[in-house]
Amino acid sequence: MAASWVLVWNNPKVHTPERRKTWLACGEHREYLEQFLGVRGFLKEVVAFTDWRP
Structure with a gap:
């Protein structure tokens, strides 16, 4: 599957x-x-791949 x-x-x-x-x-x-990331307190944000700007 492709990353989205x-x-x-x-x-x-x-x-x-x-x-x-x-x-x-x-x-x-x-x-x-x-x-997985959330329970560890690591998650900062989730962005749609098409909207991602590093």
């Missing part, structure tokens, strides 16, 4: 506050990855 979402995250124990990491996700896996 960008999950933007940061691990505050490892990264500086302004650092942003990204994971790409298809619609089928977006919710799982959002939950």
Whole structure:
């Protein structure tokens, strides 16, 4: 499946506050990855791939 979402995250124990990491996700896996990052407090935002500007 093609990526349609960008999950933007940061691990505050490892990264500086302004650092942003990204994971790409298809619609089928977006919710799982959002939950994975969310319960850890890492998720910053979710953006549609077509709207993503690094």
